[in-house]
Amino acid sequence: MPAYDVAVVGAGVVGLAIARAFAQDGASVVVLERQPGPGREQSTHNSGVVHSGAFTRPGTLRARLAVEGNRRMFDEAPRLGVAIERCGTLVVARVDADVPRLWEYERWAAANAVDGVQRLGSSEAKEIEPALAPCAAALWVTSGGRIDAAGLVRALDNDLARLGADRRFDFDLASALRGDSGWTLSTRLGESVEAELVVNSAGVRAARVAGLFGSTGHRVYPCLGEYARVVGEKRSWLRTMVYGFPPPGYPGIGVHLTRTTSGDVLIGPTATYIDSMDPPPLPHTSLATFAELASAYLPGLTERDLEPAGAGVRAKTVPPGSGEAFGEFEIVEEPPGSGVVHLFGFESPGLTASFATADHVRAHWPVGRT
Numbered sequence: 116m117p118a119y120d121v122a123v124v125g126a127g128v129v130g131l132a133i134a135r136a137f138a139q140d141g142a143s144v145v146v147l148e149r150q151p152g153p154g155r156e157q158s159t160h161n162s163g164v165v166h167s168g169a170f171t172r173p174g175t176l177r178a179r180l181a182v183e184g185n186r187r188m189f190d191e192a193p194r195l196g197v198a199i200e201r202c203g204t205l206v207v208a209r210v211d212a213d214v215p216r217l218w219e220y221e222r223w224a225a226a227n228a229v230d231g232v233q234r235l236g237s238s239e240a241k242e243i244e245p246a247l248a249p250c251a252a253a254l255w256v257t258s259g260g261r262i263d264a265a266g267l268v269r270a271l272d273n274d275l276a277r278l279g280a281d282r283r284f285d286f287d288l289a290s291a292l293r294g295d296s297g298w299t300l301s302t303r304l305g306e307s308v309e310a311e312l313v314v315n316s317a318g319v320r321a322a323r324v325a326g327l328f329g330s331t332g333h334r335v336y337p338c339l340g341e342y343a344r345v346v347g348e349k350r351s352w353l354r355t356m357v358y359g360f361p362p363p364g365y366p367g368i369g370v371h372l373t374r375t376t377s378g379d380v381l382i383g384p385t386a387t388y389i390d391s392m393d394p395p396p397l398p399h400t401s402l403a404t405f406a407e408l409a410s411a412y413l414p415g416l417t418e419r420d421l422e423p424a425g426a427g428v429r430a431k432t433v434p435p436g437s438g439e440a441f442g443e444f445e446i447v448e449e450p451p452g453s454g455v456v457h458l459f460g461f462e463s464p465g466l467t468a469s470f471a472t473a474d475h476v477r478a479h480w481p482v483g484r485t
């Protein structure tokens with residue numbers, strides 16, 4: 116008999132939420148994490164935005180899990196004692212040329228059944244964000260929010276302990292062998308665990324982990340997202356979250372301005388494909404560049420008002436030069452019946468979607484329900 120019903124590879128928010136869902140169903144669960152603690156990669160190096168799902172291409176799993184994930188996050192986070200606020204999101208067309216893209220977002224929001232979307236003129240937008248530069252038009256999305264992502268990681272990890280699930284840190288999965296009744300998962304140091312079902316939620320390393328199970332056809336392209344933080348009195352210049360439109364072909368939603376649950380104002384993330392799965396030496400982007408990007412929205416912000424604020428590495432499945440901003444969230448058992456479920460492409464809005472993703476995995480691969 117396998118020692119565990121389920122092993123989840125990766126203790127990011129998505130892996131932890133999946134592990135918790137199985138543990139809540141009474142399954143015996145272990146989380147395997149190569150780092151010394153939970154959530155050290157994408158899950159604590161992000162904007163902490165709870166996306167509405169309004170700006171996600173309709174008809175995709177990504178859109179469905181974002182919209183559902185927003186609702187689930189606002190249910191679960193307060194229960195877990197995690198700071199979360201429904202502060203709203205402002206999307207700004209700074210110039211007339213951006214307005215058609217704004218209305219496209221409005222259509223996407225309607226197709227994704229996102230409520231609380233409102234067209235605003237420049238003066239109405241300034242009522243929400245008084246320091247904002249004049250704009251051609253804006254959309255106000257009331258369901259957008261922010262969460263303490265590091266707090267969510269801690270709360271999920273604590274809840275797993277409460278539910279009796281094991282977490283093995285410093286467990287860098289290096290080999291997987293299929294036996295009669297499940298998988299034996301081992302590190303190079305010879306530690307191993309056995310499990311009947313394996314969920315690969317290894318973020319930017321998901322394709323590498325998939326290769327250990329014989330699934331060699333996947334690629335994940337690391338993409339650096341770097342931040343600057345506003346320091347001093349100009350921190351009061353932002354209340355909510357302000358998004359604009361990046362140049363066509365940009366690999367993401369564009370640099371935006373976010374007020375976090377702790378009151379920090381972040382500018383970023385940038386989007387630069389890199390060769391390594393870990394961030395390069397930082398800072399990589401100059402404060403002058405951040406100031407130029409941000410002052411288009413908050414005029415008067417200069418590089419003297421900013422300091423570097425770290426970076427995350429996205430797990431992108433669209434290659435450099437593809438012209439696509441985002442790939443799809445892929446959740447596949449490969450080959451069918453193998454007992455290994457892989458998650459690919461869990462970049463943004465993967466934080467938002469974490470509980471909805473866990474519901475999806477639990478519904479498709481039920482284990483432990485009595």
Ligand SMILES: Cc1cc2nc3c(=O)[nH]c(=O)nc-3n(C[C@H](O)[C@H](O)[C@H](O)COP(=O)(O)OP(=O)(O)OC[C@H]3O[C@@H](n4cnc5c(N)ncnc54)[C@H](O)[C@@H]3O)c2cc1C
Nearest residue numbers: 125127129149158161162164288318340427464465466467
């Ligand atoms: C810059 C940036 C900004 C973002 N902003 C937002 C946002 O505002 N809102 C939002 O909803 N989403 C956002 N995201 C996306 C969100 O952070 C991710 O989708 C989410 O954190 C993914 O969680 P995860 O558990 O899949 O991956 P991760 O947090 O990356 O966790 C994967 C884990 O797997 C472990 N691992 C890898 N290989 C192995 C191995 N061989 N053995 C054991 N463990 C292994 C890693 O150490 C890691 O801890 C952003 C992401 C980035 C990078």
